[in-house]
Amino acid sequence: MPFTLATWNINSVRLREPIVAKLLSEEAPDVLCLQECKSPVEKIPTEGFAALGYTHMIARGQKGYNGVAILSKLPIEDLGDKDFAGLGHARHVAGRLENGTVIHNFYVPAGGDVPDRKVNEKFGQKLDYLTDMRDWFKSERPEKSILVGDLNIAPREDDVWSHKQLLKVVSHTPIEVEHFGDVMEAGGWSDVTRADIPKGQLYSWWSYRARDWDAADKGRRLDHIWASADIASAAHSSRILRDARGWEKPSDHAPVFATFDL
Structure with missing residues (x-):
């Protein structure tokens, strides 16, 4: 059966x-993973989502910051969360669907503005978070798993509007891209989005600072969908809903979709 999943940093x-x-009414993914919910779990507005058929949710939250949630039409078992790098942040939650598929929803730290852990604690926290992710997936290699979220790294040259100009900008620095690759390799993950859309510029985030984000088009692909090696071949279509960046009171991120035959 086709199964569609979406991930979206919703910024509250x-x-x-x-x-x-x-999004839920017009696009109707089976599962929607949200990041940066900025809400305690009990204050997430679930009634309206349930009325649209999303009667299942697992989430981790905190007031005003971070927060991850998985909204689902399908029953989903809460598999808990991991506090990577010991930050005490609500940045990960995992669940298992009835068909055995495990979904990991991540919100990796942004890393601040200066790509130097000696002068910027947040950048060090980001690298430590990714290192912990790598070590965990190395020790517990994922099976029948999908990893999604705002990973806050645009790894490829065509995942940013200007590779040359962003080499020293947090989210596209060589050390971040190296850590990103280490996490992917440790878990045997495949980049579903780029497997389906292998060529061309591709973005999921555009800054609020741009007067006309669409015309300037200075984007980055910070939001990702990965699949474990055993189900990577089950993915067959992906897309980024760019139009959502222009909706009323938008997030600065656009939703990323993938469809699997599972």
């Missing part, structure tokens, strides 16, 4: 409840 699920509902 309570503030942007209307566009989450718009």
Whole structure:
């Protein structure tokens, strides 16, 4: 059966409840993973989502910051979360669907503005978070798993608007890309989006700072969908819903979709 999953950094699920509902009603993925919910779990507006058929949710939250949630039409078992790098942040939650597929939803730290851990603690935390992810997937190699989320790294030259100009900008520096690759290799993950869309510029984030984000088109692909080696071949279509970046009161991220035959 075809199974469609979407991931979206929503930048406050309570503030942007209307566009989450718009996505759920118009696109109707089986599962929607949200990051940066910025809400305690008990204050996530679940009633409206349930009315649209998303009667299952697992989530981790905190007031005003971070937060991850998995909304699902399908029953999903809460598999817990990991506190990578010991930050005490709500940045990961995992669940298992009835068909045995495990979904990991991640919100990797952004890393601040200066790509030097000696002068920027946040950059060090980001690298440590990725190292912990690598070590975990190396010790517990994922099976029948999908990893999604805002990983806050644009790894390829065509995942950013200008490779040359962003080499020293957090999210595209060589050390971040190296850590990103180490996590992927440790878990045997495949980049589903790029397997389906192998060529060309591809972005999922555009800064709020641009007066006209669409015309400037200075984007980065920070949001990702990966699959474990045993189900990577089951993925067969991917897309980024760029139009959502232009919806009313938008997030600065656009949703990323993938469809699998599982």
